[in-house]
Amino acid sequence: MGSGPAPSRVTAAWATTTLLAAVLLGCGGGVGPSADAPTPxxxxxxxxxxxxxxxxxxxxxxxxxxxxxxxxxxxAMGLSGDQYEILRAVLDGARAVRRDEGAPAARAFGAREAVRRCAERYRSGTPTDGPWR
Structure with missing residues (x-):
């Protein structure tokens, strides 16, 4: 009934990933948005x-x-190299909290720590020292 073969799952997954990356990275005319500028x-x-x-x-x-x-x-998670380092640090702390206080406390810690570390990372604008930084 169609005019050609159906798109493969790989193609559809690639298109979804590409679209997500474009939105997350704020693709547009410049190098990237400033810390205060909203993304698309x-x-x-x-x-x-x-x-x-x-x-x-x-x-x-x-x-x-x-x-x-x-x-x-x-x-593939949509993270930059620096964001991945933040994730690793957050996980280290959250795992310790989970051991001592349980999963709900670990999740709360992770959320607080992510906000704190990301605010620190972007306090002076978006990174410009590399494509994934």
Whole structure:
């Protein structure tokens, strides 16, 4: 009935990933938005960072210890290299909190720490020292 083969899942996944990356990176005319400038979706970069870190920290914390929780590298998660370092630091602290105080406290810690670290990272604008920084 159609005029050609249906798109493969890989093509559809690639298109979705590309669109998500474009939105998250604020693709447009310049190098990137300033820390105070909203992205095309209207969310400042430090908030996007905190939301991404909080999401992935929760996913990884919910997975069993010792397993690859998501099977994705940092770029596939939509993170820059610096954001991935923030995620790793947040997870280190959250795992300690989970051991001592339980999962809900670990998630709350992760969210607070993501907001704090992302605000610090973007306090003087967006990074300009590399394509994934």
């Amino acid at each position: 979706a209207g969310t400042p970069p430090q908030r996007l960072c905190a939301d991404l870190i909080t999401h992935w920290a929760g996913v990884i914390l919910d997975a069993a210890d010792g397993t690859d929780a998501v099977g994705l590298d940092y770029q």
